[in-house]
Amino acid sequence: MSKLTLDGVDVMGERLAKEVLEVIQEKPNLCKISFVAHSVGGLVARYAIGRLYRPPKEEVKEDKSGDGCKEEQRGTIGGLEAMNFITVVSPHLGSRGNKQVPFLFGVPAFEKAASCVIHWIFRRTGRHLFLTDDDEGKPPLLKRMLDDYDEFYFMSALRTFKRRVLYSNVAYDHIVGWRTSSIRRDSELPKWEESLNETYPHIVYEEHCKACDADQHATISIEDDGSSDKLEEELVRGLSRVSWEKIDVSFQSSRQRFAAHSVIQVLSLSGVDKSLSGHICSQKFLLSGVLQVKDEVMHIEGSDVIQHMIDHFLT
Structure with a gap:
């Protein structure tokens, strides 16, 4: 693990945003x-896009009658x-308590102890993941990221x-739990149930969730006892205000199942690698280090998940 990973979600997000802008400047045709x-x-990535977002502009266009009309454009990144x-x-609900980190076995004492010492191991990033950060009295960063906040x-x-x-991952991911991801x-x-799909044998469930109605995601006040369940519910409701496609993956029958957290990201087939890389380089920015080319024999299990991603990619 690079020490840069310990700098915090915000610091890493600022670095990513800067890198994206550099790529955009270098490739003006994007x-x-x-x-x-x-x-x-x-x-x-969620932090970076919050920095990179540009609100829509209202442009005045003239129609045939000569009257000006305002047309609202879509925001951009x-x-x-x-x-x-x-x-x-990705641990969108954080990693604090409630079985969000499977290797702690859901034991409250272990989870409580982890939240107290995590900053010694993972420094600022650990505080963000366990929602214990308190920058100048501000709410935890993951809570701030539920809305447009400051700039x-x-x-x-x-x-x-x-x-x-x-x-x-529905199971065998000992780092990030199913609910938080x-x-x-x-x-x-x-x-x-185990998939019978020969094309995507590890995709076991797909769900398209619509955005919740406004009255379904009113902000929940967090009680003084700092209940992680209350905060988790607020994170769920906040992130459910937009639609999501949810793809559940199982490596239960794989020999590499205990490495599910890594296997799911592996791009093991060179043909798939070339297809995705060329596609991304021509139009899009791929977060560096996300898809890694690993040994084909050891990590061939994850290739169908990446192929599913490619097949459904909007261009």
Whole structure:
């Protein structure tokens, strides 16, 4: 793990936003942009688009009668049309308590202890993930990212994408739990069965969730006891104000199942690698380090998930 990963979601987000702007300046013919992010990279990407978002402008156009009419344009990301926003096993609800980090086995004592010491290991990023950050009395960063906050357009940026997609592991991901990566309550986790689809054998469930109505996501006040369930519910409701495609993945029958957190992001077939890389380079920006080419024999299991991503990519 690079030490830069420990700097915090906000610092990494600022770096990513800067890199995106550099790419846009170097390639003036770009007109569209998409993000594909793995694990904490999904939170970093959400922060970055909040920085890169440009509100729509009202342009005055003349009709045949000579009367001026205002036409509202769509917001952009760095001046580019926002297409796909895809996260792969990203902890959108954070990692604090309630079985969000599976390797803690859902034991309250372990989860409480982890929230107290996580900053010693993962520094500022750990505080953001466990919602213990308190920058000058501000709410936790993940809560701030539910709305447009100060000079950041977190929610407006998320809304401007034509697609928002969540890939999640249903089991054997010991780093990021199913609920936090799929933005679901425990009662909303679907029943799934092993896939019979030969093209995407590891895709076990797909769900298209519409944006919630305004009266369904009123802000919930957090009680003085700091209940993580209350805060988690607020995160679920806030992020449900936009539509999501939720793709659930299982490596249960795979020999690599205990490495599910990494296997799901692997691009193991060279043909797929070339297809995605060329596509991204021509029109979009791919978050560096998200899709990694690994040993084909060891990680061939994850290729169908990446192929599913490519086949459904909007261009």
